[in-house]
Amino acid sequence: MSQFSVELRGVCKTFPERGERQELAAVQDLNLQIRAGEFFTLLGPSGCGKSTTLRMIAGFETPTAGQIRIQDQAMNAVPAYRRPVNMVFQDYALFPHLTVAQNVEFGLKVKGVPKEQRDPAVKEALELVQLPGHGDRKPEELSGGQQQRVALARALINRPAVLLLDEPLGALDLKLRKAMQFELKQIQSQVGCTFVYVTHDQEEALKMSDRVAVMSQGWLLQVGNPSSIYEKPATRFVADFIGETNFLSARVLKASNGSVLVEAAGREMLAQWLNGHAKVGEDVTLTVRPERISLFTANGGHRKGRLHGVAQDVTYLGTDTLYRVGLESGEGLLVRVQNSSGVPRFSSGDQVELSWDPADAQALVE
Amino acid sequence: MSTRSEALLARPAAQLEVRQRITVLLTPPGLWLLLFFVIPLGVMALFSFRAASFGAQRQVFTLEHYQRFLADTSAQRLLWRSLLIALETSLICVVLAFPLAYFLSFRAGPSRLMLLTILVIPSWTSFLLRILAWKVLLGSSGIFNSLLLSLGWIEEAAPILLFSRGAVIITLVYIWVPFVALPIFAGLERINRHLLEAAEDLGSRPWQIFLEVILPLSLPGVLAGFLSVFIPTVGEYVTPLLVGGVDGIMYGNLVQDQFARALNWPLGSVMSLVMMLVVLVLTFGLGRGVKVTDLAGV
CATH class of the missing domain: 1.10.3720.10 (MetI-like)
Incomplete structure (x- = not known):
């Protein structure tokens, strides 16, 4: 048996567009390996194909091409009701005509598990999601967060190999969402099954996941652990979608393995290069995270490796201060400075100098 | 339209206005029901106690027909x-x-x-x-x-x-x-x-x-x-x-x-x-x- 819990091989999904002859490609040539016990997140804006991917794993959609394997078994011909996966829906999809306990035991009941075995399992599942004693209520009597827990218990009672979660916290308010994020992680470590989580919230993805797959317009752009996604974005889209970042247009002057010398903002500078072979003379985009840029007081004379600029907007954010700095080249950069870092506070109109470690700057193809 | 009525609802005077509007809207069907349902039903209930359909017996009230x-x-x-x-x-x-x-x-x-x-x-x-x-x-x-x-x-x-x-x-x-x-x-x-x-x-x-x-x-x-x-x-x-x-x-x-x-x-x-x-x-x-x-x- 392979180490992969879920494997997607060249999976495509196109939907016929209503009233038109052309087809809408929802997922394009997707290859993914999700490891057993992993908290894996599909991240992307709405319409990027993440939900379609999840629904194909669940068996609600059939891939147009490619293969879906779960626990080393081809799943394309297996109907949803026989797949070893369970799903938590965004709108919970609790059965309104059943009590909480009847909802939770549903999966066991349709599989013919006798009542003597169902009852203790329901009790255990409700305890796992911290809703003991709520079995006799109707779903409508519960709050959104509680309904979410019932949906979780209803899925987990079947001991699925993979739990699929489709934006499960999307309908909750911020505070509850944060609490549930923490709790979901805890529940996962207790039950140990693979979680495949769909969200458009990059912060949530970074916080919870072991690995993240970033998708856009049906394409998989990058897979990696949260820090590599954040710090080594493979494309401009990923850099832009995950957190705040700066972009400078640049031109390649010299290329070597793993790094390039570029001209940007009227200067020569080094940057990381991860996209294979760079061509000299090629137009690229340079990206630097705002918190990786250092600010200095300008004191005349040009110091090597520093850019010059004018602080334009100053926003105090509590732990940090966010500056918008206008460069001599006319471009603007966001700079985030920790207030406890000892860097003097600048005000709007101050002359400043900026620099960053070349390891923190990435050159990306357009 | 909806934003306008919501804005109207924000004022107490407007709430009154809405109530008036509801009254105006409900009056015709209410009258219709009264005229062609409630009153005829009442008349029929009245008739069920009359001794006969016509004549002097009409004014006599009795439970005879129920019996x-x-x-x-x-x-x-x-x-x-x-x-x-x-x-x-x-x-x-x-x-x-x-x-x-x-x-x-x-x-x-x-x-x-x-x-x-x-x-x-x-x-x-x-x-x-x-x-x-x-x-x-x-x-x-x-x-x-x-x-x-x-x-x-x-x-x-x-x-x-x-x-x-x-x-x-x-x-x-x-x-x-x-x-x-x-x-x-x-x-x-x-x-x-x-x-x-x-x-x-x-x-x-x-x-x-x-x-x-x-x-x-x-x-x-x-x-x-x-x-x-x-x-x-x-x-x-x-x-x-x-x-x-x-x-x-x-x-x-x-x-x-x-x-x-x-x-x-x-x-x-x-x-x-x-x-x-x-x-x-x-x-x-x-x-x-x-x-x-x-x-x-x-």
């Missing part, structure tokens, strides 16, 4: 019979309309509203015409008799098809099926499709999804459809008059006779009130949990 009704076992039997015919008609309607509504809601896809319209179009023709059409169809030279004759299943035209209890039920079922399909369809449309996916995801086979999720969730619509046939059918008198014959007579015919032929309005009133009471009790018994919106089919 007469209680003693009249044939009238009670006919009421019972009519309830049974209504029950059978409604049940057959539900059994026929459910698959229809199910198909429209789950299988017909984007064309379902068009198909729904097609389903309702026949009821745009006159009620009487549709009953008369069945009179022709079921008649001795009608299509059913001709078919059975040509197949050699019967020797001579069977008059039993027409002028029978069965003819009444067939005709009523035909007339009411679309009106039962509508609330059932509306009920099925309201079922969140994620629930079906959730059921499948939890291991339900298609028939289990139907039995465990779709059927229980469709019950309010089914009940609404059932009642929307049952209530008007109990008092039905036109259909039995046209296709029922002696065998297919219903309670409504008896009531009509009291008013139109025997000119015994007080007894007719008693009979009408008793029927209303029975239907009311049955409806409330069955109809707990049915929302008005289910009955309206929206």
Whole structure:
């Protein structure tokens, strides 16, 4: 048996567009390996194909091409009701005509598990999601967060190999969402099954996941652990979608393995290069995270490796201060400075100098 | 429009304005109900206590007609019979309309509203015409008799098809099926499709999804459809008059006779009130949990 819990091989999904002859490609040539016990997140804006991917794993959609394997078994011909996966829906999809306990035991009941075995399992599942004693209520009597827990218990009672979660916290308010994020992680470590989580919230993805797959317009752009996604974005889209970042247009002057010398903002500078072979003379985009840029007081004379600029907007954010700095080249950069870092506070109109470690700057193809 | 009314609602004076608007909107239907429902009903209740329809006896108030009704076992039997015919008609309607509504809601896809319209179009023709059409169809030279004759299943035209209890039920079922399909369809449309996916995801086979999720969730619509046939059918008198014959007579015919032929309005009133009471009790018994919106089919 392979180490992969879920494997997607060249999976495509196109939907016929209503009233038109052309087809809408929802997922394009997707290859993914999700490891057993992993908290894996599909991240992307709405319409990027993440939900379609999840629904194909669940068996609600059939891939147009490619293969879906779960626990080393081809799943394309297996109907949803026989797949070893369970799903938590965004709108919970609790059965309104059943009590909480009847909802939770549903999966066991349709599989013919006798009542003597169902009852203790329901009790255990409700305890796992911290809703003991709520079995006799109707779903409508519960709050959104509680309904979410019932949906979780209803899925987990079947001991699925993979739990699929489709934006499960999307309908909750911020505070509850944060609490549930923490709790979901805890529940996962207790039950140990693979979680495949769909969200458009990059912060949530970074916080919870072991690995993240970033998708856009049906394409998989990058897979990696949260820090590599954040710090080594493979494309401009990923850099832009995950957190705040700066972009400078640049031109390649010299290329070597793993790094390039570029001209940007009227200067020569080094940057990381991860996209294979760079061509000299090629137009690229340079990206630097705002918190990786250092600010200095300008004191005349040009110091090597520093850019010059004018602080334009100053926003105090509590732990940090966010500056918008206008460069001599006319471009603007966001700079985030920790207030406890000892860097003097600048005000709007101050002359400043900026620099960053070349390891923190990435050159990306357009 | 909505933002404007919301803005209006923000002011107390505007709330008053809204209340006035509601009053204005509700006055015409309220008056209509008062004039053509509440008052006639009151008049009928009054009549049920009068000794006679006309003359001096009109001013005498008595319980005589109630006593007469209680003693009249044939009238009670006919009421019972009519309830049974209504029950059978409604049940057959539900059994026929459910698959229809199910198909429209789950299988017909984007064309379902068009198909729904097609389903309702026949009821745009006159009620009487549709009953008369069945009179022709079921008649001795009608299509059913001709078919059975040509197949050699019967020797001579069977008059039993027409002028029978069965003819009444067939005709009523035909007339009411679309009106039962509508609330059932509306009920099925309201079922969140994620629930079906959730059921499948939890291991339900298609028939289990139907039995465990779709059927229980469709019950309010089914009940609404059932009642929307049952209530008007109990008092039905036109259909039995046209296709029922002696065998297919219903309670409504008896009531009509009291008013139109025997000119015994007080007894007719008693009979009408008793029927209303029975239907009311049955409806409330069955109809707990049915929302008005289910009955309206929206």
